[in-house]
Amino acid sequence: MSYGILAAGAYIPRLRLSRRSIVDANAWLNPALKSQAKGERAMCNWDEDSLTMAVEAARDTLAGRGRADVAALHLCSTTFPFLDRLNAGVVARALDLADDVSALDVAATQRAATSALRTALDARTSTLIVAAENRRAKAGSSSEISSGDGAAAILLGDGEPIARPLGRATATADFVDHYRSMEQPFDYQWEERWIRDAGYMEIVPAVIGRCLAQAGVAAADVAHFCMPAAVSRVAPAVAKAAGIPETAVRDGLGGQCGDTGAAHPLVLLVAALEDAKPGDRILVVGFGQGADAILFECTAPFEAAPGHLGVRGHLARRCEELNYSKLLAFGDLVEIERGMRAEADKLTPLSALWRHRDAVTSFKGGRCTACGTLQFPKSRICVNPNCNALDTQEPHAFADKVGRMNSYTADRLTYSPDPPACYGMVQFEGGGRWMMDFTDLEPDQLEVGRAMRMVFRIKDVDAQRGFRRYFWKAAPVTPA
């Protein structure tokens, strides 16, 4: 038994927007964008955000293991949907973590995740660190092209780690390379050359030096150097300055996914863990108003539990999107005609949400202890017509079950941010069924009997009151 990284996982949205589509729409305004027309960027579906991606990255990490011993949850993002409502609290409930979990939102810097990681290593408790980012950039900006949406998670604790911590260092500096503020909802960024020369090059190598010195590891022995940088060619320059071999500098996944902001240090770390051999040293750096550097040593090869996709699996599970308008519409960057049906009042009584938190947020139903029938939602009287026993149900989790499509439609009448709205009856083995939304689905996947997994998503948005409602949807089981 030793303390270290016990598991790691990720979530990259299935939609990958062709950068060419962004450039084609905007190059008339800024021809310089043409240099960025290569590859694709991960893009949230309309029903995804930092919270839903965080839940999926955490589930990817926790695949095949119990959750009862997770003592702390650190949720890191600069794109939390709620400014005053514990976002980690939503994730904890969706993951059905214990009520006494210590949940924390870590925000406001691109190094939120490395700071959370460093702090957790100091505390040495069983901690799930999740970082997620749903990037939002101005239409036609360079960062709209270079950004990507995504999430990653690391589970720290005592056990048989896949990597152990060797050293860490930090520095804080109010170096404002970019900012977003109450007055300015989009990033405002300064000149790249200044960020590189006066920011990364001045701040990061020193922090790496202290980290390696604490670990007693030579820079030349770093096998995987994970440092996201929105500015090009910065990672190799920092590596060179720190004495790290250029071959150790890991691909920033710009071509396949884009820079996932505050999630990116963990995305790159998880990708490195998937590739690392025992003995490999992995250095992860987060930069933003200072820097964090954390050094790990791989202690065991990465073994994927059933259902785990990680960074590599999620990158492979892709769906090309060529329609740039969807990025604008999903990100609410243009005023789209949504029709009168979209005006329907979505008021959620907060008291009812609390009362139904097990069913709505955790997707728990009931199991009748008299007849064994599973059912959703849990109810006072068993639904089995041959039982109908009173007050016999215990909570039963449905979130990790595979259901089957019993009936379906693709509805073009009802309002959906991405029509048609696909939904139908999903039935679970052993009992339980519910009329559910489908998501991440192609029209030809509508088929009675199709296996569906449960995913945590935005159900809808109460635009009048600025409240996102979350529930579980059914998505086709990803081919292995």
Place this chain on the structure above:
Amino acid sequence: MPTGIRDKVVILGMGCSKFGERWESDAPDLMVEAYAEAVADAGIETKQIDAAWLATAIEEQHVGKSAVPLATALRLPFIPVTRVENFCASGTEAFRGAVYAVASGAADIALALGVEKLKDTGYGGLPQRGRGVFNNMTWPNLSAPGLFAQLAAAYRAKHGKPLEDLKRAMAHISVKSHDNAARNPKAHLRNKITIDAVLKAPTVAEPLGLYDCCGVSDGAACAIVTTPDIARSLGKRDLIGVKALQLSVSNGLEAQYNSWDGSHFVTTRIAAERAYKEAGVRSPRDDIDLLEVHDCFSITELVTMEDLHISREGGAIADVLDGFYDAAGKVPCQIDGGLKCFGHPIGASGLRMLYELYLQMLGRAGERQRKELPRVGLTHNLGGYPHQNVCSIAIVGHHGA
């Protein structure tokens, strides 16, 4: 065992407004239009009515809550008036209330009136509305076509029917209803359509196209009921009596328990069996002369033919394509155009169906009159969705038949 309602109550008079987009009318105008016809047909005065029932389903869209709007519109003399709502079965529920009041002796003459004024929403289709606190948090943003469309997927999976065959039978159903409504001056949609137009229409909810969906209409319908003796004392000769009134309501089995395959209506089958027993109908395919069913969507009508035990299970497509349910067929279904074309002002629909049977049985259906007067007819309402609904069935026929 209850003895049932058979032959205890007869219809004294009926009325029905013109259905359609009644831009010029409020709900009370429509109520009075249906009532004026009914009360004249009954040959009574308003003060002779002992009790009344009002059916509306989406009252927040027009009259608001309670029975006050009916009492006020008709200037009812401070009698007991009750508003009922049970999805699309609301009209039949009002009729049930009035019939039971007469049968119990609590009223000599009772009135049932259904009304809906839906065309003040600003868009086509049913108004958006809440589904209850828990459902609002967990259900898809579902629409009626989206839910009923799912019957098609499950029906095809169960019976192994190709989509093309099902679509063709569904198209036949809609073409037939348009043909019938063309002969009905009170119908909302009176244009004739072709199979080709149905099949090429834009999709509303896979696999339902525009012509697979009924219209949303404004309208009202009204029935006045009494005992056979009172009807005779008022000079009535050909009496149309109530043979059966049944209601079956989902209890969560279809929505939450895995015994239902999604291809049929559990409630309709149960209500139909009970209704046939109550009415003494032994062989529905032979004994029922006329059908008015809840054809909110073509697929609903198709599977309902089986759930009512008129077509055998899996046999509705063949019966439909054979013309069995056409106006000149063995058992005409929707001879007035049905919900599809007469229109569907929700609270009025059940009473509108009874209105058509009443006219047909008395030989007063004009251009669309069935040559041989029907003796026994059945109405069927299906409120809600395939996976949780309210089904009402009424069987009416010549008194003593």
